[in-house]
Amino acid sequence: MSDKKEQVKPLAPAAHRVDIDDYDRSDAFSVELASHLCHSRQKCIKLCGCCAAILLIAVTVVLVLMFTVFHVKDPSLKMNSVAVHGVGELDRRTGSGPGRNLTFDFEVEVKNPNVASFKFGNTTTFLYYGGSLVGEATGQAGEARARKRVRMDVSVGVMVDKIMGVERLGNDLSVGILSISSYTRISGKVKITQAIKKSVVVVKLNCTMNLIVRTQGIQDLKCT
Template sequence: MAERKEQVKPLAPAAYRIDYIKNEDEALSMELKKYRHKKYIKCCGCIAALCLIQVVIILVLIFTVFHIKNPKMRINSIRFEGLSNLSNRSANVTLIASVSIKNPNVASFKFSNATTTVYYHGEMVGEARSPAGHVKARRTLRTNVTVDIEIKKMKAIPGLTSDLSDETLEMSAYSRISGRVKITSLIKKDAVVKMNCTMTVNVRNQQIQDQRCRPHVSI
């Protein structure tokens, strides 16, 4: 039986094979470029989203936790010592004020020397300076301020004799504290806390009969 002759498929021309391989390489290269482009876009999108989230978080912190609030000052009590002997030349009169400084911020409030001035009939009769210090975050600092009254200045003011006969003195006290709240190098605020008090003092018992205080904060 005669052997069957197998038909042999002729090979494609060499030029066609080269073009086919080249087209496959170009198609693969285009696919790789598209894949890299999509991956690059996704990566840029993720980075942009993370940056946006960080910006939103920073803004929320700035307007909530890192929002700097004004410190507050309060005069808890004021008392005088030596007023009953005011008519004596050698009398020593002292004003003692209990002052509270409240810091509602997440960072400490550092302040320089505090000044307290006492007035009688609009004339300054005493002044004292308190040392610099700081109030811890979300804490309240209580301190006593002592002011020595200058008797000579008080006696030189007209009306003292009649006030002593009525056993009441109209006086005022002014306190001023300047400081800074600093959370970061970019988030900080300078503040000046002021307190102006007017009072009616009973000479006999050296107690405050009427006291009106007005706080003020300037930035």
């Protein structure tokens, strides 16, 4: 009788039933998702690290090139030789001066140490005696190719009236030696790229020399 009175409790509604297999599948998906996200994050970190390393290497290479290969250096001038014409035989007794066609022929060399050409304008050479300007000449414009030298011939005609007006001329003629100085300058531009270029305002060459009147030769040529 008591058994009949006991009522059978119904099972939980289907909506509230928990399927163990669902929990397993959910956990597996969460683990897989977390693993995928972690793997993607690691790939992203590695990719960013590689990009940063490449960028750093590129910047370093550019800086090294700019301070070494692409570093713009000033070209230099060199006086290779000097020849004198028109001095003639000077008579110490009469004190006659040099001939009317007295000229100095200079061979000047331009050295370009850069990896790009050096384009320059006209070359100007001045000749001095006793502190007075006695001659001036202009050479042609040109170009010195990368890491090359180019030679130029400059002929300076001496203004005889100027040189005859120098007070020390008589004493120098008696000794047979005239101390001459020259000054050469050029201006131009070295251009490696659109971003790397430099204008060389002036490149200078100062020389001193002794003109031996009897032989019309040059001795003690010194340049800076």
